[in-house]
Amino acid sequence: MILSERPLRLGTRGSPLALAQARMTARALCDAHGWPDGAVAIVTVQTSGDRIQDRALAEIGGKALWTKELDRALVEREIDFAVHSMKDVETLRPSAIRIAAMLPRADVRDRLVGADSFDALPANPVVGTSSPRRAAQVTRLRPDATITLFRGNVATRLAKLAAGDVHATLLAAAGLDRLGQGDVGVTIPIDMMLPAPSQGAVGIEALADNDAVLAVLAAISDRDTFDCVMAERNLLMGLGGTCHSPIAALALVDGDRLHLRAEIISPNGQETVSEDARIDPQDRDAAQAMGRRLLDRASPALRSLFEA
Ligand SMILES: NCc1[nH]cc(CCC(=O)O)c1CC(=O)O
CATH class of the missing domain: 3.30.160.40 (Porphobilinogen deaminase, C-terminal domain)
Incomplete structure (x- = not known):
């Protein structure tokens, strides 16, 4: 059952990771409902978070930067639903918008890229990250480490590492895997680095009053992922x-x-x-x-x- 003559419009950021997640979501919907390819159209929306690359997220206004423009597109009905990394979705959401579904969670762990272990890093290592969680956890493991601000998408961060700006960086395994970079870095055990709330989960948001779209999305939602991520958000x-x-x-x-x-x-x-x-x-x-x-x-x- 397709809702109308036109394709459903899936809104997403334009980063390679966001697009990979958008394609996974479109595929899951078409498979679940027996729709032909093309029943879901991917609409990219540039967010302020994508535009501003040289300052820490915390400094320029936080996670809203990833969702604001997609929220607006939803409310103005330019898109039918939006696909997000749940990690980047603020805790408090506008009441008009509902988290309708989550795809099965991927690997929740972080990967260390640039060294085989924290112990293998040289003395006084420079580690690139802009995550306060990763910075604090790295400093706990390696009090001699210096943390430097590291933003940009996954490819940009890997390029900065390759250029020798830092000794190592940390990236979510889920993102690397979805980008076909599953062989990059070593996976850090959960007991050493507990991940960020919602890490590894892709969520789909729709307007709270759009029953038809909510029903279509519910068909691909993973219950366990939804419950776990909601507990982390609570x-x-x-x-x-x-x-x-x-x-x-x-x-x-x-x-x-x-x-x-x-x-x-x-x-x-x-x-x-x-x-x-x-x-x-x-x-x-x-x-x-x-x-x-x-x-x-x-x-x-x-x-x-x-x-x-
Ligand atoms: N903050 C950026 C961000 N948001 C989601 C992911 C990875 C994918 C995920 O956790 O689902 C990443 C990159 C990273 O932390 O390496």
Whole structure:
């Protein structure tokens, strides 16, 4: 069943990773509904995040930069739905927009690129990242490391590494894999680097009142991924963090419950507050409460990184 004579319009950013994720989503929809190729049209929308490359995300306005223009296209009905890396979707969303579906989650871990391990890095290594989480985790593992700001898409970061700007960088395994670069870097175990909330998940948003589109998208949503990512997002809600805030979190399905792990880390890597718990997937408050407890246990300096 196609909704109308015209193709469904899928909105996405234009980066190679975003386009790969958009094509995966279009393929999943066509397969699930038995539609011919071309039933989903990919519409690229440039975001401020794509335009501004020389400053840290946190400095120029945060994650909204990745969604603002796609939100506008949705509300103005230029597109029927938008595909995002869930990691880049702000915790608070406009009420008119709903997270309608998530594709099955990919590898949630980070890869270290440029060295075989943290131990194998030279003394006083220079590591490129613009993620406060990765910066704090690297500094905890290697207190002698210097972190340098590293933005741009995956290819840009790999080019900066190849040019010798840094000794190493960290990238999400999911992004590398989706770009056909699964052989780049070494995968870091979760116990060494807990990933970012929502890492490895692709989400699809639509207008909350568009029942026909919501139904079409529900058919390709992965329940476990949805529950886990929502728990990680609820945790963020409890923390009130921004993209300045060094937060790691991961939920995994454990029988009929979720095992939720989370940590907040001071930028110098010397203070870590962590917790893990088994929670009911339907219990939105449990994850939020964990976020609040982490803050309660943090020093004033660490807590201040979570004040807007
Ligand atoms: N912040 C950029 C971003 N957003 C999502 C991914 C990777 C894909 C994912 O986590 O699903 C990346 C690149 C990276 O962190 O290496």
